Amino acid sequence: MINITLPDNSVRQFPEGVTGLDIAKSISEGLARNVLSIEVNNVVCDATRPIYTDAKVKLLTWNDAEGKATMWHSSAHLMAEAIEALYPGVKFGIGPDIENGFYYDIDFGDQPISSDDFGKIEKKILELARGKQNFVRKDVSKSEAINYFTSKGDEYKIELLEGLDDGSITFYESGKFTDLCRGPHIPDTGFIKAVKLLNIAGAYWRGDEKRKQLTRVYGVTFPKQKELDDYLVFLEEAKKRDHRKLGKELELFAFSQKVGLGLPLWLPRGAALRERLEMFLKKVQKKAGYEQVMCPHIGNVELYKTSGHYQKYGESSFRPISTPVEGEEFFLKPMNCPHHCEIYKVKPRSYRDLPVRLAEFGTVYRYEQSGELHGLTRVRGFTQDDAHIFCTPEQVKDEFKGVMDIVMLIFKALDFKDFIVQISLRDPDNREKYIGSDENWEKAERAIREVAIERNLNTVIELGEAAFYGPKMDFLVKDALGRKWQLGTIQVDYNLPERFELEYIGSDNQKHRPVMIHRAPFGSMERFVAVLLEHTAGKFPLWLTPDQAIVLPISEKYQDYANKVLNVLNNAEIRTLIDDRNEKAGKKIRDAELMKIPFMLVVGEREELDGTVSVRKQGHGDLGPQKIEDFIRFVQEEIKNELGEIH
RNA sequence: GCCGAUGUAGCUCAGCUGGUAGAGCAGCUGAUUUGUAAUCAGCUGGUCGGCGGUUCGAAUCCGUCCAUCGGCUCCA
Numbered sequence: 001m002i003n004i005t006l007p008d009n010s011v012r013q014f015p016e017g018v019t020g021l022d023i024a025k026s027i028s029e030g031l032a033r034n035v036l037s038i039e040v041n042n043v044v045c046d047a048t049r050p051i052y053t054d055a056k057v058k059l060l061t062w063n064d065a066e067g068k069a070t071m072w073h074s075s076a077h078l079m080a081e082a083i084e085a086l087y088p089g090v091k092f093g094i095g096p097d098i099e100n101g102f103y104y105d106i107d108f109g110d111q112p113i114s115s116d117d118f119g120k121i122e123k124k125i126l127e128l129a130r131g132k133q134n135f136v137r138k139d140v141s142k143s144e145a146i147n148y149f150t151s152k153g154d155e156y157k158i159e160l161l162e163g164l165d166d167g168s169i170t171f172y173e174s175g176k177f178t179d180l181c182r183g184p185h186i187p188d189t190g191f192i193k194a195v196k197l198l199n200i201a202g203a204y205w206r207g208d209e210k211r212k213q214l215t216r217v218y219g220v221t222f223p224k225q226k227e228l229d230d231y232l233v234f235l236e237e238a239k240k241r242d243h244r245k246l247g248k249e250l251e252l253f254a255f256s257q258k259v260g261l262g263l264p265l266w267l268p269r270g271a272a273l274r275e276r277l278e279m280f281l282k283k284v285q286k287k288a289g290y291e292q293v294m295c296p297h298i299g300n301v302e303l304y305k306t307s308g309h310y311q312k313y314g315e316s317s318f319r320p321i322s323t324p325v326e327g328e329e330f331f332l333k334p335m336n337c338p339h340h341c342e343i344y345k346v347k348p349r350s351y352r353d354l355p356v357r358l359a360e361f362g363t364v365y366r367y368e369q370s371g372e373l374h375g376l377t378r379v380r381g382f383t384q385d386d387a388h389i390f391c392t393p394e395q396v397k398d399e400f401k402g403v404m405d406i407v408m409l410i411f412k413a414l415d416f417k418d419f420i421v422q423i424s425l426r427d428p429d430n431r432e433k434y435i436g437s438d439e440n441w442e443k444a445e446r447a448i449r450e451v452a453i454e455r456n457l458n459t460v461i462e463l464g465e466a467a468f469y470g471p472k473m474d475f476l477v478k479d480a481l482g483r484k485w486q487l488g489t490i491q492v493d494y495n496l497p498e499r500f501e502l503e504y505i506g507s508d509n510q511k512h513r514p515v516m517i518h519r520a521p522f523g524s525m526e527r528f529v530a531v532l533l534e535h536t537a538g539k540f541p542l543w544l545t546p547d548q549a550i551v552l553p554i555s556e557k558y559q560d561y562a563n564k565v566l567n568v569l570n571n572a573e574i575r576t577l578i579d580d581r582n583e584k585a586g587k588k589i590r591d592a593e594l595m596k597i598p599f600m601l602v603v604g605e606r607e608e609l610d611g612t613v614s615v616r617k618q619g620h621g622d623l624g625p626q627k628i629e630d631f632i633r634f635v636q637e638e639i640k641n642e643l644g645e646i647h
Numbered sequence: 648g649c650c651g652a653u654g655u656a657g658c659u660c661a662g663c664u665g666g667u668a669g670a671g672c673a674g675c676u677g678a679u680u681u682g683u684a685a686u687c688a689g690c691u692g693g694u695c696g697g698c699g700g701u702u703c704g705a706a707u708c709c710g711u712c713c714a715u716c717g718g719c720u721c722c723a
Contacts, residue, residue, distance in 0.1 A: 216717095218718085257696090257713075364723095366723080370649065583685090584685085584686060587686080590684035
């Protein structure tokens with residue numbers, strides 16, 4: 001008998017060779033029907049694999065991320081089997097589970113495939129799933145494995161095998177399909193009740209753009225049809241919130257082929273919104289001791305040679321700008337840091353001056369690959385809410401705190417409630433690849449960790465993810481649909497102060513090198529507005545939204561009163577429009593609802609007599625009549641609540 | 648940059664196997680004077696992404712370039 005410890009720390013005895021499924025059955029039949037895989041001593045494996053020693057066991061179901069992963073990985077195999085049945089002779093690359101489903105990279109040879117074929121593949125998958133084929137694990141020798149795939153002509157699998165050690169190779173067999181696979185898998189294909197193939201795309205073999213491009217088929221499966229239906233609704237909702245669509249509908253920004261790809265044009269409403277975001281941050285930063293600076297959009301090539309960016313990115317950037325002077329070259333500014341370093345150097349700095357905090361909404365230009373461009377999230381010209389803090393190594397911690405306070409204020413004002421702080425530190429096994437003294441790194445890494453703990457934030461630490469020039473902290477927000485977006489970033493830099501020979505005179509009257517901190521709480525204005533659009537579905541917080549209210553006169557007779565209301569509100573700094581078209585109230589309301597204007601103020605005979613407006617809240621319906629002054633106070637109060645102390 | 652799909656009016660989209668373009672919304676004009684998500688009528692609007700080819704004839708077939716979308720690679 002062996003002792004099995006369950007997650008609630010209860011210990012049960014089972015005979016040697018017990019499987020996860022047996023354990024589940026001993027608890028309840030229902031559980032056994034839902035077990036997808038098990039965790040044995042923190043390693044996920046098949047629920048059908050026998051256990052021979054005492055172990056800590058967790059049964060994994062659809063409610064566990066690892067359980068889902070097992071199911072999706074098995075689904076990739078099942079899809080491969082279906083595709084092999086429909087397209088004999090195809091060759092397989094890899095087929096892993098991913099965050100939302102799975103994919104398989106397949107070489108279809110000269111057989112054409114498109115998303116039109118999804119229907120018949122899905123049908124085949126479900127047909128195979130209903131066969132409840134078991135996933136059978138087999139240990140094979142390397143030569144056996146190579147023989148198998150050689151006879152099948154699967155050169156990709158053979159290449160994968162070459163990288164594996166003999167003795168560690170396993171096959172999984174389900175139905176007519178056998179695959180090189182570490183596992184684990186679900187007990188049988190019967191768990192897969194609903195399937196949706198999502199899209200199809202090219203993908204380089206082993207991620208190498210010099211190698212052959214395979215066809216990647218993406219899909220997702222579920223244990224219940226209802227879950228698939230819910231997922232499809234989610235996809236629909238995400239589509240509705242696409243910032244590119246909303247940006248067009250709400251007239252915030254546009255693109256023009258003539259202007260150039262990846263170069264957004266901010267329309268009046270979008271520009272005003274962006275300006276409000278900037279004003280908000282400027283106010284916050286002023287309080288936090290930042291000083292605004294301004295820099296030109298181009299810089300001499302020497303500046304970027306000093307910073308090192310020319311050597312690293314010069315070739316893949318916008319071509320340099322030449323002048324009538326022989327050999328003189330300028331670059332479009334790809335980042336603001338080198339300019340700010342030069343501002344720091346304008347005069348000698350004393351330790352008493354530090355920290356120096358230089359802020360700029362700096363527009364930069366980067367030549368992103370054409371296929372990379374995407375709405376406002378990936379563009380070739382964008383504006384960073386940039387600032388550089390020059391401080392002593394001892395001040396790093398306090399400066400981090402200060403920046404985090406700013407980020408938190410922003411998240412609050414924009415209603416991002418769910419976020420993760422990701423801290424990127426050195427690779428502990430590879431310390432020599434980092435620039436800067438061990439002592440300073442130590443200090444900064446400790447400071448960052450401590451700040452996160454003191455603020456009690458949901459933190460993940462990524463070892464080895466730091467840039468060669470310093471550790472960093474990124475903020476990942478979850479939007480209203482649970483999707484993760486990277487926004488703000490704080491980055492320590494030991495490199496640029498060195499390259500630009502930045503100095504300050506310490507209390508010991510000696511020269512010292514300051515630490516530089518890059519930080520951008522929004523990331524970029526473009527990206528931030530995009531995320532905000534997708535998060536709010538275009539219903540911005542009241543303080544930020546382009547138009548806060550619209551006056552809707554019932555008919556021309558009430559035009560004068562409507563204009564009076566308009567003036568009073570605009571004088572009270574409530575951004576208000578008027579819809580004086582010759583239309584019925586219903587039409588005006590519908591249009592205002594679609595433009596997502598937070599408050600509609602219907603005025604007619606009654607309102608004119610009483611000096612009121614009938615307030616209708618976007619998405620909520622009629623709130624009834626209010627005195628104009630009451631409405632103003634109400635709006636001002638709402639805004640105060642949203643902005644907190646910044647107002 | 649690479650693979651695949653797509654490109655018709657300001658927007659959303661029809662247009663079968665080639666026979667010189669159509670709807671709804673928006674816009675304009677007029678009627679209507681309207682009470683919480685679309686009043687009615689008329690009108691305007693397109694070198695069918697660009698260029699080249701096949702054909703008596705091309706939105707439709709072929710080539711090429713451009714752009715968009717989905718991925719891959721990339722992201723200082």
